[in-house]
Amino acid sequence: MKVAWAGSRHAVEVADRMACLVASDPVFRKDTRTMLSRKELFKDTLKKAAHAWKRTVELHLTEEEANLLRLYIDQPGYVDLHWVMFVPAIKGQGTEEQQKKWLTMAYKFQIIGTYAQTELGHGSNVQGLETTATFDPSTDEFIMHSPTLTSSKWWPGGLGKTSTHAVVYARLITEGKDYGIHGFIMQLRSLDDHSPLPGITIGDIGGKFGSGAYNSMDNGVMRLDHVRIPRDQMLMRLAQVTREGKYVHSDVPKQLLYGTMVYVRQTIVADASRALSRAVCIAVRYGAIRKQFGSKAGGPETQVLNYKTQQSRLFPFLASAYAFRFVGQWLKWLYTDVTQKLESKDFSTLPEAHACTAGLKSVTTSATADAIEECQKLCGGHGYLNSSGLPELFAVNLPACTYEGDNVVLLLQVARFLMKTVSQVASGKQPVGTTAYMGNIQHLMQCKSVVNTVEDWLNPAAIKEVFEARALRMAVNCAQNISKAPSQEEGFSELSPDLVEAAVAHVQLIIVTKFIEKLQEDILGHGVKEQLQKLCGIYALHLIHNERLGKLYAQVRPNAVALVDAFDYTDHYLGSALGRYDGDVYSALYKEAWKDPLNETVVPDGYQEHLRPLLKQQLKLSRL
Numbered sequence: 183m184k185v186a187w188a189g190s191r192h193a194v195e196v197a198d199r200m201a202c203l204v205a206s207d208p209v210f211r212k213d214t215r216t217m218l219s220r221k222e223l224f225k226d227t228l229k230k231a232a233h234a235w236k237r238t239v240e241l242h243l244t245e246e247e248a249n250l251l252r253l254y255i256d257q258p259g260y261v262d263l264h265w266v267m268f269v270p271a272i273k274g275q276g277t278e279e280q281q282k283k284w285l286t287m288a289y290k291f292q293i294i295g296t297y298a299q300t301e302l303g304h305g306s307n308v309q310g311l312e313t314t315a316t317f318d319p320s321t322d323e324f325i326m327h328s329p330t331l332t333s334s335k336w337w338p339g340g341l342g343k344t345s346t347h348a349v350v351y352a353r354l355i356t357e358g359k360d361y362g363i364h365g366f367i368m369q370l371r372s373l374d375d376h377s378p379l380p381g382i383t384i385g386d387i388g389g390k391f392g393s394g395a396y397n398s399m400d401n402g403v404m405r406l407d408h409v410r411i412p413r414d415q416m417l418m419r420l421a422q423v424t425r426e427g428k429y430v431h432s433d434v435p436k437q438l439l440y441g442t443m444v445y446v447r448q449t450i451v452a453d454a455s456r457a458l459s460r461a462v463c464i465a466v467r468y469g470a471i472r473k474q475f476g477s478k479a480g481g482p483e484t485q486v487l488n489y490k491t492q493q494s495r496l497f498p499f500l501a502s503a504y505a506f507r508f509v510g511q512w513l514k515w516l517y518t519d520v521t522q523k524l525e526s527k528d529f530s531t532l533p534e535a536h537a538c539t540a541g542l543k544s545v546t547t548s549a550t551a552d553a554i555e556e557c558q559k560l561c562g563g564h565g566y567l568n569s570s571g572l573p574e575l576f577a578v579n580l581p582a583c584t585y586e587g588d589n590v591v592l593l594l595q596v597a598r599f600l601m602k603t604v605s606q607v608a609s610g611k612q613p614v615g616t617t618a619y620m621g622n623i624q625h626l627m628q629c630k631s632v633v634n635t636v637e638d639w640l641n642p643a644a645i646k647e648v649f650e651a652r653a654l655r656m657a658v659n660c661a662q663n664i665s666k667a668p669s670q671e672e673g674f675s676e677l678s679p680d681l682v683e684a685a686v687a688h689v690q691l692i693i694v695t696k697f698i699e700k701l702q703e704d705i706l707g708h709g710v711k712e713q714l715q716k717l718c719g720i721y722a723l724h725l726i727h728n729e730r731l732g733k734l735y736a737q738v739r740p741n742a743v744a745l746v747d748a749f750d751y752t753d754h755y756l757g758s759a760l761g762r763y764d765g766d767v768y769s770a771l772y773k774e775a776w777k778d779p780l781n782e783t784v785v786p787d788g789y790q791e792h793l794r795p796l797l798k799q800q801l802k803l804s805r806l
């Protein structure tokens with residue numbers, strides 16, 4: 183089963199080796215992490231990252247090994263953004279020349295990069311970002327500027343105290359015209375003493391949910407005051423600005439601007455299956471040890487795992503962990519396939535890749551966050567202790583429902599893709615890939631389920647048909663209702679809760695299908711396939727529930743604020759910048775951030791000891 187889970191014998195071997203390397207190194211200890219102050223935790227993260235890099239170089243680790251090393255260190259930090267977003271953004275949006283220049287430094291850690299897209303005022307609505315990059319032909323430079331409070335960059339990981347560089351997303355303005363959002367490489371801090379460069383105000387945005395957890399990451403705020411960068415620091419694979427200031431489009435689709443997000447969403451599905459499996463592992467093992475109540479007077483007490491209620495709550499999570507793992511492996515393949523096609527200028531599969539990564543990221547991270555929380559309850563009182571590992575696991579994985587695209591916003595993207603597909607089917611076009619089932623519309627709209635008994639659910643063809651019929655009927659129903667609305671836009675907005683459900687049904691079909699396809703592969707080991715068949719059945723069965731309360735929600739909405747005002751909580755008691763009575767959210771958030779102890783100094787404690795030597799050493803090595 184280990185091989186089935188990991189994907190190959192090789193994967194099991196490398197993972198074991200890297201996990202042992204981390205577990206046996208005292209620098210990577212994490213048992214007291216939740217007791218550290220924010221400053222101590224941050225410094226500990228700097229230390230671990232520098233040590234990890236030292237081991238990577240000393241042991242000549244491959245990329246695969248180095249990634250796993252970082253994974254098992256299990257502490258979010260600036261290196262995640264550097265490798266998972268900064269490097270891929272330059273790879274995807276930089277020209278060959280730009281890649282050569284910047285990636286050479288990034289691969290050797292001579293620079294540390296982050297991905298600065300989100301602002302205080304806009305995260306989901308990327309087109310609404312306000313930071314400007316105005317071309318000045320007299321000096322051949324862009325002037326990077328934050329014109330408003332809400333244009334402050336807000337959230338980028340590693341930005342707060344660590345990153346020396348960033349890919350910054352800003353509105354490109356040249357010859358007086360706004361050409362929308364583009365990516366720019368900016369140096370943020372001095373490579374000599376780490377102080378922010380002139381015109382750049384930068385800091386940490388403050389403590390986050392839970393102790394330990396994501397607080398190891400210095401998510402940052404940044405304001406730019408007319409900071410000048412050379413023209414060739416605009417990422418120019420998608421579009422260029424000439425020396426004279428002319429805007430020129432490449433022949434690649436503009437959606438490739440969002441390519442880094444497609445890449446990261448795909449990796450997040452793998453993260454979700456890992457997090458869920460950790461929670462399930464804790465709850466199942468503990469359930470086998472924990473005993474409550476005797477069966478008969480004087481008889482042995484019952485292992486809580488034997489209670490039917492415990493099983494009905496826990497085993498769907500166990501099945502989901504496997505289901506997410508297999509769909510994650512497939513998604514990685516899909517991403518590689520799309521990337522190869524893009525390299526040969528075949529952009530046809532990009533919309534499907536976007537829909538699959540967005541949908542799967544959304545469904546798997548939401549289910550994982552809910553499941554970790556439930557696992558805490560499944561472990562009773564002890565589950566609430568930090569030492570159970572569950573509070574930190576929950577706190578670290580909860581934001582995956584928000585970062586890299588809010589899960590509802592992403593499902594609406596899937597729904598949009600589905601509505602387009604339904605209309606293409608109506609005009610006679612045969613859908614392909616994960617929407618191929620929609621071509622079978624005549625049958626799926628009318629067929630009756632052949633499922634009568636629980637055993638029938640172990641028949642893969644029956645399972646698949648039920649999920650196909652459910653997904654198609656929900657999508658067609660939405661399309662029909664939208665067509666009755668005064669406009670497509672109004673219909674989409676009005677129907678959005680139903681569209682989200684239709685998107686979830688489509689994504690769950692993909693997960694079920696990929697699980698079934700996995701079962702058709704050669705799976706070694708006595709009884710392994712049979713166990714997986716049972717888990718596949720459990721995963722599919724537990725999803726067939728539905729409740730629609732949309733009409734009631736609409737009736738409550740007009741009074742929703744008054745209904746929470748009726749709780750009569752003071753701002754002090756509520757203790758939330760977001761829940762303030764007066765609604766002055768942005769000013770409150772901004773003010774709170776500067777209170778964080780990390781912001782007491784501009785250059786962080788730990789820089790001289792860990793960060794500077796790391797950067798200097800890499801610089802020296804490159805000059806040898």
Ligand SMILES: CCCCCCCCCCCCCCCCCC(=O)SCCNC(=O)CCNC(=O)[C@H](O)C(C)(C)COP(=O)(O)OP(=O)(O)OC[C@H]1O[C@@H](n2cnc3c(N)ncnc32)[C@H](O)[C@@H]1OP(=O)(O)O
Nearest residue numbers: 249252253262305306307308309437440444536585586587
């Ligand atoms: C083994 C390794 C182990 C390693 C170690 C382990 C460590 C791992 C750690 C991982 C850490 C990860 C940390 C991540 C940190 C979070 C970083 C962020 O949040 S960063 C910030 C993340 N921020 C967010 O995620 C923001 C979320 N918001 C958005 O993505 C967008 O603004 C939007 C999609 C919602 C709207 O877009 P907008 O343009 O306004 O509106 P429209 O709707 O009109 O779309 C227009 C057209 O574009 C199309 N299209 C859209 N997207 C894509 C795409 N990706 N692609 C392709 N196409 C796309 C769309 O279909 C449509 O096409 P058509 O119909 O015209 O043909």
Ligand SMILES: Cc1cc2nc3c(=O)[nH]c(=O)nc-3n(C[C@H](O)[C@H](O)[C@H](O)COP(=O)(O)OP(=O)(O)OC[C@H]3O[C@@H](n4cnc5c(N)ncnc54)[C@H](O)[C@@H]3O)c2cc1C
Nearest residue numbers: 297298299300304305306337338339581584585586587590
């Ligand atoms: C831990 C963490 C790390 C992050 N790291 C980075 C980073 O490294 N770099 C970076 O650039 N960003 C980063 N982000 C920012 C992140 O990408 C955004 O928070 C995310 O994209 C959501 O945007 P938002 O915060 O603006 O949410 P909003 O869009 O303001 O969402 C608020 C609510 O409105 C709803 N909503 C919004 N639009 C719609 C719509 N059209 N229809 C229906 N409902 C809607 C949402 O569902 C949500 O319930 C990080 C965030 C977190 C929490």
